């Protein structure tokens with residue numbers, strides 16, 4: 001801004017920004033009186049950032065896709081008592097947009113059709129799809145086998161991943177998980193997906209391996225297993 005603070009210093013803007021951003025900058029109206037800067041999220045009437053507003057924005061921009069879940073169930077997902085980061089992860093899983101090797105290849109028009117390039121970076125046994133990672137990969141099976149429910153996750157392999165997430169939203173009705181365990185179960189699924197994906201990314205991007213037993217133990221630890229066990233005994 002110019003020294004009096006009420007006008008843009010256009011010469012400086014031309015020097016510092018690309019032509020496209022120069023236009024954006026000078027069209028921002030300056031307030032009549034000096035005010036402290038603050039953050040404003042333009043997709044919410046109050047300017048406050050929320051996961052819900054991001055969701056609305058993304059859904060509005062995805063009109064050509066088939067919605068994988070009824071509106072009322074999306075509401076149930078956003079009401080889950082888990083961190084917003086996990087809700088976004090569930091959302092990505094529901095829409096099947098996590099960039100697994102097969103998903104990336106699909107978007108590239110199968111230009112990476114060398115079989116070896118598409119194999120799961122964790123087990124190397126099958127092409128890496130989200131379905132493989134969630135239901136069939138030995139890493140996921142280890143997480144669930146060592147969970148408090150000792151679940152055989154491959155039982156659900158005939159479901160789509162989005163059907164699995166929908167069951168997780170209502171685990172008592174859909175999976176016969178006791179009411180008292182519902183929240184812990186949802187937290188466990190969230191941590192399982194999150195850590196499995198992080199483990200996979202570590203291998204792909206940093207070449208860092210993680211053992212199946214370490215991964216399963218980490219999921220248990222981060223899901224607050226000890227707190228949960230103590231709480232149940234009360």
Ligand SMILES: [Zn+2]
Pocket residue numbers: 120121122123124125126132133136137138139
């Ligand atoms: Zn695998």
